[in-house]
Amino acid sequence: MIPLVNYLIVGAILFGLSFVGIIINRRNIIMLMMCIELMLLAVNTNFIAFAQYFADPAGEVFVFFILTVAAVEAAIGLAILVLLYRRTGSIGVREINVLKG
Amino acid sequence: MIEKLSLLVVLLPLLGSLIAGFFGKRIGIRGAHTVTILLMSISFFCALAIFKLVVLDGGSFDGTLYTWAVSGSFQLDIGFLIDSLTAIMMVVVMFVATIVHIYSIGYMKGDAGDQRFFCYMSGFTFAMLMLVTANNFLQLFFGWEGVGLVSYLLIGFWYDKESAAVGSLKAFIVNRVGDFGFILGIAAILDYCGSLDYATVFSKLSSLSQTTISIFPHHPWSIITVICILLFIGAMGKSAQMPLHVWLPESMEGPTPISALIHAATMVTAGVFMVARMSPLFELSSVSLSVVMIVGATGALMLGLLAFVENDIKRVIAYSTMSQLGYMMAANGASAFHAGIFHLITHACFKALLFLAAGSVIIAMHHEQDLRKMGNLKKYLPVTYITFLIGALALSAVPPTAGFFSKDAIIDAVRHSTIIGAQYSYWMLLIGAFVTAYYIFRAFFMAFHTAERMDEHTRVHLKEHWIMLLPLILLAIPSLLLGIFVVKPMLYASPGFLGKSITVLPQYNVLAQMATQFPGAWNTIKNCVHTLPFWFSLSGIVSAWITVILLPKMNGFFYRRLSWIRDLLVAQYGFDIFNHWFFTRGTLKMSEFFFHTGDLKVLDAGMVDGSGRGVTRISSLLRKLQSGYLYHYALIMIVGLLGFLVWMIY
Numbered sequence: 232m233i234p235l236v237n238y239l240i241v242g243a244i245l246f247g248l249s250f251v252g253i254i255i256n257r258r259n260i261i262m263l264m265m266c267i268e269l270m271l272l273a274v275n276t277n278f279i280a281f282a283q284y285f286a287d288p289a290g291e292v293f294v295f296f297i298l299t300v301a302a303v304e305a306a307i308g309l310a311i312l313v314l315l316y317r318r319t320g321s322i323g324v325r326e327i328n329v330l331k332g
Numbered sequence: 333m334i335e336k337l338s339l340l341v342v343l344l345p346l347l348g349s350l351i352a353g354f355f356g357k358r359i360g361i362r363g364a365h366t367v368t369i370l371l372m373s374i375s376f377f378c379a380l381a382i383f384k385l386v387v388l389d390g391g392s393f394d395g396t397l398y399t400w401a402v403s404g405s406f407q408l409d410i411g412f413l414i415d416s417l418t419a420i421m422m423v424v425v426m427f428v429a430t431i432v433h434i435y436s437i438g439y440m441k442g443d444a445g446d447q448r449f450f451c452y453m454s455g456f457t458f459a460m461l462m463l464v465t466a467n468n469f470l471q472l473f474f475g476w477e478g479v480g481l482v483s484y485l486l487i488g489f490w491y492d493k494e495s496a497a498v499g500s501l502k503a504f505i506v507n508r509v510g511d512f513g514f515i516l517g518i519a520a521i522l523d524y525c526g527s528l529d530y531a532t533v534f535s536k537l538s539s540l541s542q543t544t545i546s547i548f549p550h551h552p553w554s555i556i557t558v559i560c561i562l563l564f565i566g567a568m569g570k571s572a573q574m575p576l577h578v579w580l581p582e583s584m585e586g587p588t589p590i591s592a593l594i595h596a597a598t599m600v601t602a603g604v605f606m607v608a609r610m611s612p613l614f615e616l617s618s619v620s621l622s623v624v625m626i627v628g629a630t631g632a633l634m635l636g637l638l639a640f641v642e643n644d645i646k647r648v649i650a651y652s653t654m655s656q657l658g659y660m661m662a663a664n665g666a667s668a669f670h671a672g673i674f675h676l677i678t679h680a681c682f683k684a685l686l687f688l689a690a691g692s693v694i695i696a697m698h699h700e701q702d703l704r705k706m707g708n709l710k711k712y713l714p715v716t717y718i719t720f721l722i723g724a725l726a727l728s729a730v731p732p733t734a735g736f737f738s739k740d741a742i743i744d745a746v747r748h749s750t751i752i753g754a755q756y757s758y759w760m761l762l763i764g765a766f767v768t769a770y771y772i773f774r775a776f777f778m779a780f781h782t783a784e785r786m787d788e789h790t791r792v793h794l795k796e797h798w799i800m801l802l803p804l805i806l807l808a809i810p811s812l813l814l815g816i817f818v819v820k821p822m823l824y825a826s827p828g829f830l831g832k833s834i835t836v837l838p839q840y841n842v843l844a845q846m847a848t849q850f851p852g853a854w855n856t857i858k859n860c861v862h863t864l865p866f867w868f869s870l871s872g873i874v875s876a877w878i879t880v881i882l883l884p885k886m887n888g889f890f891y892r893r894l895s896w897i898r899d900l901l902v903a904q905y906g907f908d909i910f911n912h913w914f915f916t917r918g919t920l921k922m923s924e925f926f927f928h929t930g931d932l933k934v935l936d937a938g939m940v941d942g943s944g945r946g947v948t949r950i951s952s953l954l955r956k957l958q959s960g961y962l963y964h965y966a967l968i969m970i971v972g973l974l975g976f977l978v979w980m981i982y
Contacts, residue, residue, distance in 0.1 A: 250970060253962075253963055253966045254963050254966065254967050255963075256963065257963070263962065263963075324961065324962060324963065325961070327960075327961075327962070328959060328960030328961050329960060
């Protein structure tokens, strides 16, 4: 039986990696989306670990929801990405700063 | 019955005013005259009927007609108190007002604002009647302000003349000072008595006589004294007592009928009336009685002296008015309220007469008011000459005119009085008698005797208008005869004309002492050679005759020798200079400060522009956060989340 702590460490590492990926990634917006997905997966890992630890299936049910939402989000994000590329001809994060006031 | 009649008396002038004001163009000048004078006459006869019912038959009415507003525990009512004092005042006001209305037809002929003039005058009469009929302080204040407003409008009647506009403003502003005291007094009454009704207030007063108030720390003042003095400040403003008298000479810029009606006979006596009406209040405070007496007596002499160097015929009479108001106030201070009111009545007649006669002179002279340009008018204006002479004699208190009885009674009452300052006041009033006779006969001789000094064009056109002579004659009769018939019931009989409407405590009751020595009206006239005031008046007349007719060179001698006195008098003791230096310039300086520092710097630059600039500055700082890069936002979000986490755990 793998102890809970190991799961949590893996989750934390995944989360930290994806976080760093979001912060330091300056080039590719696809990388950014992948990092967000990875962040969700880290959260999922935690959910599953706790579900098993407390023998409560609610956590596992949550994971299904989150996966669904993540898929939807990825689909919408990619769609936006395609539009963005058509409009600006680039998917570089550095170039997308029209949000600033 | 009394209630209905008094409603008629009060509301008919208002109706006349509204008709002349709103439909003046439609009914024309003649229509406005007819309507207002007709309504005034009806109102006058109703006032006479009230006089009969109240004064002669002893009826009275005190009641609320209408509740204006209810606020918490107290009510603001409109009501009438018709007792003998009110009835007498109503007759006086209506008598003079009606006569002045008739006179104005002649005086205002050809003036563009004729209907407006009649509208104002009737409106004034309404406000004055509201003032005298009031049974509570609120209504008194309403009338008080109403007459002040119309006075302002009428002084500035010829508003395109700058001196008139300035004079009206001055009258209004100086009166505000007085009214400030007045309204504070009313507020104090409301605070301590919980009601504004005369009857309630007077019945609660005796319980207040021990109550004190500390305006300055550690100096307890009797609350009644404070109230009385505050109310008296109001009376000082309205009745032109020192040092709030400065507006009355300026008010002479208005048309002469107004000077007669408002600034001689009725409005300026409102203060005297008010003090008499509040006699139960003033009697409880000997300090305030002394203040009233001393202020009155000082004004009676000092303001009369100013007329010595005045060459404007109307202003001479204006100073005389202030001086006579001083006499009335001094009488009130000596607790001889009856004498004060009696002098108010006789003064209303002879001073209105003097003003109207002066108006007749002014019209004949084509609006020339300078005495130095008149002379020998008796040849051209005989009726004006005789009526002015009667007025001047009455003013100088020469027997048997009305003024003799009233003024003698005042001087005698002050002599009998024992309160603080009575001795001083007595001498002031006595010298004042000399002064009065001197200045009015100086003006009289300068205008009607001596050599003709007008130019040829004016001289040819000198003539009297009959419509202006009728009022003169109507006023000359009471000026001459009123005293003989009225002096006994007014002052010495009990119950007299004023009945119970005036309260005098026994220890101050000087009139009762005088009543024991009163020999009857005819004998008073016979005995006058034994009294000081008579000789003072006579010597005044003789001195005027000497300096104006017999030895005109003497004036020049006095001017050279006593030039500093002359300068002092011409400068009117420097009140105007002081007011101008201190209040006007001070106000200007202060407004300058508030404009430049307060408004421009603090409000405009600091708060209005400053808030805009502040937003710009803060937003230019905040804009640095909005880089537009996703990873910045993500970083901030994560940091925020961590912050929350830390905050939630600890």
